[in-house]
Amino acid sequence: MRAVAVAPRLAAGAGGRCLKHVASTPPPITPWLPPRTPSSPAPAAPSRPLSSAARSAAAALPPAAAAAASSAAAAATAPTVAVPEAGSLPSPAPLGTLVAYYADHWVVPLPPGHRFPMLKYAATRAALAADPSLAADGGAGAGGGGGPAVELRPAPPVAWADATLVHEPAYVERFRSNHMTEPEMRNVGFPWSEQLVGRTFASSGGTVQAMHLVMRQGRGIAGNIAGGTHHAFRDRGEGFCILNDIAIAASVAMRDYGLDSILVIDLDVHQGNGTAEIFQNDPRVTTFDIFGDRNYPWKSRRTNTYDLPLPDDTGDAEYLALLQSWLPRLMRDHRPQLVFFQAGVDALKGDSFGRLALSRDGLLKRNHMVYGTALEAGVPLVVSMGGGYTRPMDASVQAHTDVYRTAAYRLAAWARAQQA
Numbered sequence: 528m529r530a531v532a533v534a535p536r537l538a539a540g541a542g543g544r545c546l547k548h549v550a551s552t553p554p555p556i557t558p559w560l561p562p563r564t565p566s567s568p569a570p571a572a573p574s575r576p577l578s579s580a581a582r583s584a585a586a587a588l589p590p591a592a593a594a595a596a597s598s599a600a601a602a603a604t605a606p607t608v609a610v611p612e613a614g615s616l617p618s619p620a621p622l623g624t625l626v627a628y629y630a631d632h633w634v635v636p637l638p639p640g641h642r643f644p645m646l647k648y649a650a651t652r653a654a655l656a657a658d659p660s661l662a663a664d665g666g667a668g669a670g671g672g673g674g675p676a677v678e679l680r681p682a683p684p685v686a687w688a689d690a691t692l693v694h695e696p697a698y699v700e701r702f703r704s705n706h707m708t709e710p711e712m713r714n715v716g717f718p719w720s721e722q723l724v725g726r727t728f729a730s731s732g733g734t735v736q737a738m739h740l741v742m743r744q745g746r747g748i749a750g751n752i753a754g755g756t757h758h759a760f761r762d763r764g765e766g767f768c769i770l771n772d773i774a775i776a777a778s779v780a781m782r783d784y785g786l787d788s789i790l791v792i793d794l795d796v797h798q799g800n801g802t803a804e805i806f807q808n809d810p811r812v813t814t815f816d817i818f819g820d821r822n823y824p825w826k827s828r829r830t831n832t833y834d835l836p837l838p839d840d841t842g843d844a845e846y847l848a849l850l851q852s853w854l855p856r857l858m859r860d861h862r863p864q865l866v867f868f869q870a871g872v873d874a875l876k877g878d879s880f881g882r883l884a885l886s887r888d889g890l891l892k893r894n895h896m897v898y899g900t901a902l903e904a905g906v907p908l909v910v911s912m913g914g915g916y917t918r919p920m921d922a923s924v925q926a927h928t929d930v931y932r933t934a935a936y937r938l939a940a941w942a943r944a945q946q947a
């Protein structure tokens with residue numbers, strides 16, 4: 528199938544090892560933008576001066592914060608918000624090791640009682656790191672001991688040039704420099720802070736890095752324990768989403784690797800309206816979306832390539848049968864060269880923002896179906912986070928952790944089979 532031909536096409540002229548990115552001159556070390564105070568005027572575009580200090584600042588990643596750090600403590604030690612002009616490429620990982628980026632080194636201060644469970648990201652990463660079945664944080668992986676492994680990497684900020692492939696530069700700059708209007712921020716649902724800017728850029732940066740990783744490998748799975756912010760439009764955000772990481776990474780993939788068929792599988796319980804609108808006139812991107820029909824978004828719902836709205840309380844059997852019937856058809860009809868999996872877990876029964884009734888086991892089977900489909904077809908897959916709002920958050924964190932653990936298991940098994 529066409530997907531198999533992707534790697535040779537991309538490798539052409541690059542010594543058999545490399546993609547378009549590597550074949551061309553690497554982009555210069557990027558300038559960074561100093562943080563702007565709320566009172567400073569918003570510039571029309573980022574400046575481009577490049578000092579040696581800027582080079583080293585751009586090269587340095589923010590230090591990882593303790594997962595359980597309080598918002599107040601994090602606010603006092605927030606790393607500087609730095610937005611590189613152009614993107615960088617990730618270092619490769621052993622075959623069979625799941626690389627998962629994280630953005631929780633930015634801890635966003637939220638007012639007491641805020642309904643967004645920001646700590647679930649750090650909790651998911653911590654659960655993966657502590658899982659004895661995974662040689663987490665750079666374990667041997669299938670390339671070494673053969674067992675499943677997760678390598679956790681801090682996500683760098685998304686590059687300005689990448690973010691603005693999708694988003695209007697003026698919108699990105701207004702957000703970065705705290706010049707959004709009050710109604711705009713109310714639609715987003717978060718109070719502005721430098722940490723929010725840092726986290727938002729890292730959240731998209733992780734998905735872009737994961738995309739580069741699987742595209743450079745030509746196969747396999749990489750993840751972002753963040754992202755999946757599918758309610759972000761070109762010029763506005765809503766529903767806790769500011770930048771649309773999947774749309775950005777898909778657009779970077781089309782620009783850098785010349786892809787002409789990308790499949791977005793959005794299984795969050797809410798429709799991915801931002802992604803749908805961004806790609807509504809782009810035949811290169813197929814958006815497939817299963818969601819709760821009576822869930823948000825109501826007024827801002829858009830049209831995906833395939834929309835599958837489900838009635839309240841849909842359970843495992845019906846959901847999984849539907850997915851199983853669609854996945855082969857999507858692969859056959861669209862022959863994707865890259866798959867994005869928005870793996871929201873808010874279809875879980877009891878989710879406070881969802882209306883479906885899947886079990887943890889049902890979501891596990893869902894994950895297996897998606898990973899198995901991509902691996903068997905030899906199509907690279909990027910998995911990102913999505914919604915998950917049980918109260919307390921433990922059930923959501925378990926389900927989020929399952930998403931990445933299952934990816935690590937499937938990837939390791941697939942790599943062993945490749946090497947056999």
Ligand SMILES: [Zn+2]
Pocket residue numbers: 795796797871873913914915
């Ligand atoms: Zn959701």
